[in-house]
Amino acid sequence: MSVDEASMLPAQVSPPQFALSELAPHEIGQVECLAFTVAPDGDTVTPGPGMDAAGAAFGLDLRALLDSARAQGTVGAVTVLPVSQGGVRVVLAVGVGEGTDTDLRRAAASLARATKGRHSVAYLLPDGVGAAGVTATVVGAMLGSFEFRWRQAEAGDEPVARIVLCGRDPQAEQAVVDRAVAIGGAAWRARMLATVPSNVKNPGWLASQAVEMAGSAGLDVEVWDEQRLAEEGCGGILGVGRASVSPPRMVKLTYTPVGADTADVPHVVLVGKSITFDSGGLSIKPGDSMLHMKRDMTGGAVVLSAMAALADVGCPVRVTGLLAAAENVISGNALRPGDVLVHPNGRTTEVTNTDAEGRLVMADAMAYAVDQLAPDVLVDVATLTGAMKVALGQHTGGFFANDETLASRIDAAGAASGERVWRMPLWDDYEDKISSKIADSVNSGPGPGAITAALYLQHFAGDVPWAHLDVASVGDAPAERFEWTTGPTGFGARLLLEWLSTDEPLAGIV
Structure with missing residues (x-):
């Protein structure tokens, strides 16, 4: 700036x-x-x-x-x-x-x-x-x-x-109201963060917001700069963010229930796509499609806002939030189609479309989580594919899951919270569409786009029960409609808190 x-x-x-x-x-x-x-x-x-x-x-x-x-x-x-x-x-x-x-x-x-x-x-x-x-x-x-x-x-x-x-x-119901205020407040904050224009909001600004919110919520927080990202082998985040004058960041937030023995408490990792502006890179978007791309960090806003409310809703499990933040713009140093990126787990990606950048940064965070954080469950949130909007319109979010019990929990939380989601198929019949002759996979193949994106991410989940929320369909509300206000929706914060505030969020999964 x-x-x-x-x-x-x-x-x-x-x-x-x-x-x-x-x-x-x-x-x-x-x-x-x-x-x-x-x-x-x-x-x-x-x-x-x-x-x-x-x-x-x-x-x-x-x-x-x-x-x-x-x-x-x-x-x-x-x-x-x-x-x-x-x-x-x-x-x-x-x-x-x-x-x-x-x-x-x-x-x-x-x-x-x-x-x-x-x-x-x-x-x-x-x-x-x-x-x-x-x-x-x-x-x-x-x-x-x-x-x-x-x-x-x-x-x-x-x-x-x-x-x-x-x-x-009042005596009997104050706790109910307090919990509701925490859930509504998380959705409010997620909308606010997603609505802030990108001349203010860059990866460093988002990281500073995370530090401030973590301090208020009693979370541990750590911010990785570009040097730490390089040390950790985060080729996806560095590749997407290298064209910007605002360098990329990874933010790690940690919540532990009061008095919990971390050895005995299940561990959830949440990953949020945090692209603070997405021009499409060299595979540039049309002008109309670029207009709303300040909200391409909705996944990160949702994860951050949910993390800050976990104590208020009485979440009984450990939760780590990872925000993979970068700005996808154009310069002489921009990521090119044909480039090959290396992720923290050693897996490689051939870039075939620089506008399929969100999965590249999330791949780094997911690989790090699986290899270093030993999660019992992994959930990512992203405004990932326009294909999801084509499939579901703008009133329903889509999700994928590799575990039936986790899928049922996500679906139930969506219904209870008012953030409705529809489960999409993880069919390996489409794996050939993301195959590469020179790397482990490409980042973008021919349709069906939402499914191939999920299949790409699945390789970074390993054997961990995993759910992928593609909220590009509901990332923006086109008009005022009940609790939805025109603009970024912050979709997903209520769903996550509804799930994570139940007595046993991981029962039947771990």
Whole structure:
């Protein structure tokens, strides 16, 4: 950077704060908005609990107001009923559909959007909502509030400052809310890191963010510079990053549960693709395809953000996170098609496409992990292939796995977290497409592209149970949609934390 561009990044908005109260919404003092749920009932709606009591307290027929406003109970529909009772300015009717956890998460995201610029809202969930529904509500409200801002201030556009969940037992449910805030916060941070523009975000900046976050989260952290990368034989990271004036980095983060005996606790390694900008290198991308490549480090952002939240969600296993960071650009020193790279385990790759760079840096990190860290399970996260977007569209992530139990855990965590994934086949029938006459493999062969990329990476997993999350399909949200906000999604952080916070994440695997 010619100037200290990192200092240019302005302060960002914060997600809402959450509180629990046993009171009904209209009994809460100093709130600006009251929110109640409604469900569809033919051509009209059925109000959830609390609305009639609030109407009686205000001397209003809120049901009649709902009818006149033609309120809808479909998921995410928000009907605004203006009132003026003390400090209360509006009553909101929030459609929750059938009231599933997914419905509640989406409804809360819509509520958060509808209350931007407000200082507080008291929200009453439907009867019978348990811990999973509360978690979904908190996460949805947080992520529906997300915004990255680098423009002149716009008054009244900040997220609602405080959300009170009413009719809840604070003593019994505070831990549920705290866990939900940690999960939502990890997804928020992953989005933030992926959205930072690349004139600020380079491998060194990302490493500095990792050091800062590790300090706050109590993680051990180590940063490898280009000299250490060379000593460790990381030809992939060095090859991809050698054209940039911002040298590559590898970041190693370590989490150990409090009081754990490391000899007896299973060990998970997470690897995140951290390409801070991807021009495609000499195999240059078209201009339109390059526009969103600041987010090509989403995998690293997801791993870093999940690592920082492991203690908060009570992860019971050891976890090491590896961020393989480089900038893939063009210069006279750029990686060329036809070059051969050597990875830490001695395996070689013939480069046939410099725009298939993510797998080269991840290969180094995976090889190092298998040879030096003795993981029981290895999981990588990457915005890896455009082929995955072709296969699955932009609402579903893809994953591959070489272990059936691990695959079922990843699939279940995706469903529970709201980050849905679809398992893809690791068919060795396509191995010939990545074969090379002069190296152990090529980095890019003819399609099917997502599968051949996974087959390439599988060689670096050895015999370790391994899952590969290719989130290129969901790396960017094309439009506002429930908890998804336009731009980088940070997809994967919630899934990883949902899995790693279970009592025995590796049961049946090790």
